Amino acid sequence: MGKLSNSLAISPFFRYNKLKFLGLKIRFLKELVMKRRYLMKLSLSIFLLLSCIGVLYITNITLAENSSGRGKEAGVAPKTYPALSEELIYELQGAGFEDYSLEAGKPALIKQPHHRFVLLNKQNYLPADFVPENLTMPGIPFTGGAGSRKLLVSVAATAVEQLVAAAAQEGVVLNGVSAYRSIDYQKEVYARNVKKYGQKHADQYSSVAGYSEHHSGLCIDISSPSVGNALEERLGKAREGQWLAANAHRYGFIIRYPKGKEAITGYAYEPWHIRYLGVPLATYLYENDLCYEEFIGLVQSGQLLIPEKPLAQFSDRDVLKTHPYRQALELLTVKGGLLPDAENRLQPEQPISRQEFLAAALQWLSQIRPAEAADSPVAAEDSQTAAESQTIAEDQAAVKSQMIDEKEIKADSKTAPDSQKPAENENKTTEQMAPEGLPAQGFTVYAELLERADGYGVALLAETDAGYDQPLSRAEAAMILAALAERALGESHTLKGQLQEYVSDAFALRDSSYQAAIEQMIAAGVISNAEFQPFSAAASVTRAEAAVLLMRLFQPADRQVNQKLEIERLNDLTDDYQSKAMCLFNNETKTFVWQKNETMRLAPASLTKLMTVYLALQEIPDLQQKVSIAGAYRSRVLRFGASIAGFSANEKVSYEDLAYAALLASGAEAAGTLAIRTAGKEALFIEAMNQKAAEWGMNDTHFQTVEGLDAEGQYTTAQDMIIFLEKALQDPRFYRIFTTAAYTTGKTWQHPGGLRLTSTVLGSISPNEEKGFHIIGGKSGTTGKAGLCWATLALKKETPYLLVTLGAPLDNIYKPTKTQKADALKIYERVMPPLKNTEQPAGKN
Incomplete structure (x- = not known):
């Protein structure tokens, strides 16, 4: 056996197999090393992937905290939003956003339940006896249900009619499903949903009675035959739901519970539920991807400002907020102290009286020139006290009282024959009248006011107080403006060319006492040709137009360059242009x-x-x-x-x-x-x-x-x-x-x-x-x-x-x-x- 073993050990066959075995072993070891390297690479890749996911997760949490007001300590800058438009600021006056609760577990009773901008959610609830005003049924197709659940507040009803009609023009069929619900009916709806789907599901898609938006009469559930008129999320993927999401704001509606905002609104995504807010606010929310709670949160935190508007205090504020001269009217009430009538209406299209215009002009002047009293020629002769510096405001208060007390007197004056009306001597307006003895001449209420005006070169326009209660004319406005421009503001203007080049009926003004004043104010840009075509010296000036004239006088940046002057200015620089x-x-x-x-x-x-x-x-x-x-x-x-x-x-x-x-x-x-x-x-x-x-x-x-x-x-x-x-x-x-x-x-x-x-x-x-x-x-x-x-x-x-x-x-x-x-x-x-x-x-x- 020993010899046989020795012979085998040295035989070529054995040596070959031994080498083969060793080769297989080495190959196995190499493969094992390669597998280990592969596993190491795989492990490293998984580690890096998990690290990235972790970073993204932390980043999302940080952003979420930042958007909800947290994370400020870390120095993360909050997202900024465009400032609210002037129109929207007027819309939101008195909305009471500061009274709403945005914290879970802190319910708040709504103080203005009938307000268009009422917030209804899981934190804010209505009084138990609340019923909307002006409920009406919109003229749109409904899928069924009781008649009372097809009602909307009239303004929302009109808007949804326009929305459905516009959709139909583009081949989009929309149907109403459910609108107003009473608080008692909502109790049934909520209980039914709890019984059928469970408490958790009911809280996601339904509201406790008193907290539902459907109580307001400002929201409606919309669906389409393409989804069987069902109120389901699949509407959002259908053409009709996509059209609704993209166009609702054009008619004043928002998707009240949008996708991705569930944690903020407290409700699941509902592509069918639209809420009326009016076009300005709905458009702002749509363009900035905000839900209603987010918007109110930005207002409460001060990121969006809703400054108080002076014109919102007047009873005709709905007219004022869209008036083309709104800015000027605001300035006139704040800087000029213009007062409303006995019914708290500013009435922008009503003629302004001589006294009102003159008092407002001097009051406004005092705002831009605090040292007016010291500079006035009248004051140089008779130093005024601090109390006397409030004369204009006191005069206006007296006038408001007098307007109420003397209505019958004014009515008699309007109906009296021309011969009995107070004289308005044009010749007297062309000269500076001495104010001495004004009380003896019939001036009592306005004597002090006229003395102050006289200090700036403003001539008397009438012979008695009653004459100053009359409407101001164009010519008189031009003369007051020109006098203040020269004496108070130190301005001097000369019209380039002849007056007939700027006003169509200049011939009638030729050699009149007010021609120079008109020319100066046109040259200054206070009066524009668009407003004086044709020029009528006797035509009265409205309160809105008076506001514009005074705004231009005291705020040069707002002056209106006459069209002809503008063309001259452009033409004078023709050589400066290189285009043919x-x-x-x-x-x-x-x-x-x-x-x-x-x-x-x-x-x-x-x-x-x-x-x-x-x-x-x-x-x-x-x-x-x-x-x-x-x-x-x-x-x-x-x-x-x-x-x-x-x-x-x-x-x-x-x-x-x-x-x-x-x-x-x-x-x-x-x-x-x-x-x-x-x-x-x-x-x-x-x-x-x-x-x-x-x-x-x-x-x-x-x-x-x-x-x-x-x-x-x-x-x-x-x-x-x-x-x-x-x-x-x-x-x-x-x-x-x-x-x-x-x-x-x-x-x-x-x-x-x-x-x-x-x-x-x-x-x-x-x-x-x-x-x-x-x-x-x-x-x-x-x-x-x-x-x-x-x-x-x-x-x-x-x-x-x-x-x-x-x-x-x-x-x-x-x-x-x-x-x-x-x-x-x-x-x-x-x-x-x-x-x-x-x-x-x-x-x-």
Whole structure:
């Protein structure tokens, strides 16, 4: 055996098998090491993944705490929201948001149960006997149920009728399911849900009696036949539910319990439950992705401010909050101390009396010149005490009392023959009357007021107190304003040109005692030609118009530059502009403000794409439909040096992406593809462009291309492009694209991240270049023949302007000096918008 073993040990066969065994062992060890490395890598990857999840979790908690008011100690800045609009601030006056509870377990009885902005949730409840006022049944289809559960407060009923009608016009069918519920009925609903689904489910989808929004008569459950009129979450995925979520705010409603806000509202997502708040507030919540509790929380924390408005105290506040002269009226009540009538109405369209205007003017003056008493010539002779400095306020209080006590006397004065009315000697108003002996002349209540006015060169307007209770005329207003401007403010103004160039009936004013005063105030911008066309010296001035005149006098920034003066100012600087043709248009009043060579035919360059995109939008039913880039067209325009957005030949992109690419990036391949894919041939589309131009009265415009490359017989004018923009911007889709600063196209195989497009106009303007205005949309164009062109939309003091500049010199095609931009910035800075509602004459009675 030993010999055999020794022979085997040294035999080749044995040696081979031994080596094979060793090789397998080594291989096994290598695989084991590899597996260990793999396991280590896998473990490391899992660790990193869990770490990222942990970081995200902590970040979300921090953000959630920050949004709910916690986490401030960590220094996390809270999200900011836009300030409330003036209209919304008026809407929210007296809403009592501070009285509502937003903490779980702290119920609060609602103090203003009938208020439109009442908050009903799990913390705030109504009195047990509450019943809404003005319940009515809206004229919409309901799915059934008792008649009482089809009722809404009248304002909400009207709004839901409009909402359902608008949906129907777009092929969306909506039905009412349940609206107002009494507190007793809600007890049944809640008990039934608890019995059927359990307490937890009932608390998520139902309310305890007294806490339900349905008690308010301001909410309604809406559904659609497409989901069997069911009140289920699947409505939110249906077309009808998506339409409701996207459009409810346009009619004053919100989705009361939105998705993702369950922890805040306390209720599960309900795409069917809409609540009426009015358009301003509903729109604010929609645009800022806020639920109602979040909004009230921001108000309570002071992140959103609702300042008190002086006009909200008057009984006619509903008229005042939307009045075009609202700001001026506020100032007149605060700075001028204007008082309401006996019924607490400010009555902005009623004539203002001589005394009221004069007292308000002097009171306002004292606000901007605290040392008025010391500077006054009257005060120089007779030093006033602190008590006497309140004379104006006391005079006005006396007047209010006298207005009540002497109603019958005033009524008799109005009906008396002209011969018996107080004399109003015009000749006397042209001279400074000495105030000595005013009481003896019949002045008792207003004697002190008139003495103060005399110190500023304001002449007497009547011979007795009763005369000062009469309405103020335009001529008298001009004389008071001119006297205060000169003597109190130290201003001196001279009208450029003759008065007849500014007012149509200036001949009647010739050599009158008030002509000089009118001329001075027109030159100062206190009186505008829009209000004095025609000028009637005897026409009375309303309280609202008096507020505007005094606001302009004491706040020069609000002065109204006369239209003719504005044109003169722009024309005087014509040499300062480099564009060949320019046209400025007020898109609110629909009037041409200023023009230079507006009918000169010039090459339009890429402004041509404006018409291309507009026409294409009219032919495309679905902007999400995808089409391929016209490769042959793309190659052709590239050879001629056209700008492109960056799409590849035959790349499949949506019509929407093409429209944005054509206007923002001025992409020729996008414009050409829009034309070819919608009309079949480029020539047919160009023919349609010219037909539309003729239809819209663009008589000096003719297109030869869809992208704007220079071509024989292709031209437009600055005026024609204004005509086009005024009409095209009425299309919401075109307006949205035209006013977009940046946009990212959809993902494609060629561009996995999409193309980032930036407006060639908006992307070139920095905020510090916009002085008192804001350009919100535009399109540029540049070719060798056309030069530099711009078409823009801007806001100045909330007034929209359209401006087209053509033919600015082009010095470098690759890096041009933007002279067209410089022209636009100058014109927008120099133009002075008309004050709102200036089309109403100042003498309106």
